[in-house]
Amino acid sequence: MEHSWVDKETAETNLGDARLNRRLGAMLEALEQRPGQSLPTAFQDWSNTKAAYRFLSNENVSEDKILEGHFAASALRIQATEGPILILQDTTEFNFKRADPDKIGFTKSSTGRK
Template sequence: MGWAAEEFETLELGDARLNRRAVLLAERLALKPGASIPNACQNWSETVAAYRFLSHGGVSWDDVMQAHCQAS
């Protein structure tokens, strides 16, 4: 289990795919903190998935931050 999976272990966005996307996006952005999303992602499909995740109506930043705070 990677650091992001451990960090967001308690994250529950209502869909396992959203949870996995949050972990992957955190890993990608952490590797290139100053990069844009397209430059942080490894390919176009990953970039599109990142933007879909960020615009998803069911994704709450409060949920993401709560999981992060619980891990801290």
């Protein structure tokens, strides 16, 4: 039986309760289906959304514990290769919202010629 990416990515995650581990997997699968969406949109109904909020507020759940499985899976992927490992990171953030967009005004005119 082939394991899903979620199973592989969370195999070493231990939140102290099998139900919490399963909930993390279910949440990751839902978020995969709707990337970038809010939790209510990603989870589609109130019961799943409420379960996600309960999961995130559980004292046994922390960022470190959630990422533990991901770090272990990443280490296995690195060990499985002999070639160079590229680690890409982009922490760039853009915010184009303005309190008063009219204050920006006309910023530049370009005719495509120099």
